[in-house]
Amino acid sequence: MTLRFEFATLQELPTIVAIYNQSIPGRLATADLEPVSIASRKAWFAAFDPNRRPLWAMKEANHLVGWVGLEDFYGRPAYGHTAEISIYIEQTHHHQHLGQQALTHVFAALPELDLQALVAFVFAHNQPSLGLFAKNGFSRWGLLPDVAELDGQRRSLAILGRRFA
Known part of the structure; x- marks a missing residue:
């Protein structure tokens, strides 16, 4: 299936x-333990900027089937050429x-966004995501051992990264 990528709208x-909340029960993709509300995500959404740190809606026909976002990494000026995906x-x-398809789209957009590196924070037990990023040239830049507790189990967080310039 071929996707269309568009800048996400508030609508x-x-x-x-809803897509984000679907990931919570699986305990692979987020440290949130309960569903988040639309209201609680409005400020997060407003921080995206199509010219600098975009949030793309991934669409099949007119159906939104996923999203990919780039956010500031660590929020300080010296990290301005690095984003979290x-x-x-x-x-x-x-x-x-x-x-x-999402990574391919993002990689093509990096020059116009003036980004030289991407980082991803992935639970160390999330094999599908670790495999996807490894296949695309990301390597482990760090590991935060046992920093999360999910359903009584301690989980580690891998910091993955890739330089593009």
Whole structure:
């Protein structure tokens, strides 16, 4: 399936939040333990800037099936050429190579966004995401051992990165 990538709109925020909330019970993709509200994500959404740190809606026909966003890394000026990447895909569309399409789209946009490096924070037990990023040239830049507790289990957070310039 070929996707279309468009800058996300505020009207799409409910679907973006719904896709994010689908990931919570699986305990692979987020440290949130309960669903988040649309209202709680409005400030997060407003921080995206199509010219600098975009949030793209991933669409099949007119159906939003996922999203990929680039956010400031660590929020200080010296890190301005580095962004954190997040990808979330609707459950019914998992295992259809949409994550790969998202990365391909992001990589093509990096020069116009003046980005030289991407980082991803991925739970160390999230093998599908670790594999996707490794396949695309990301390596482990760090590990935060046992920093999260999910359903009584300690989980580590891998810091993945890739330089582009």
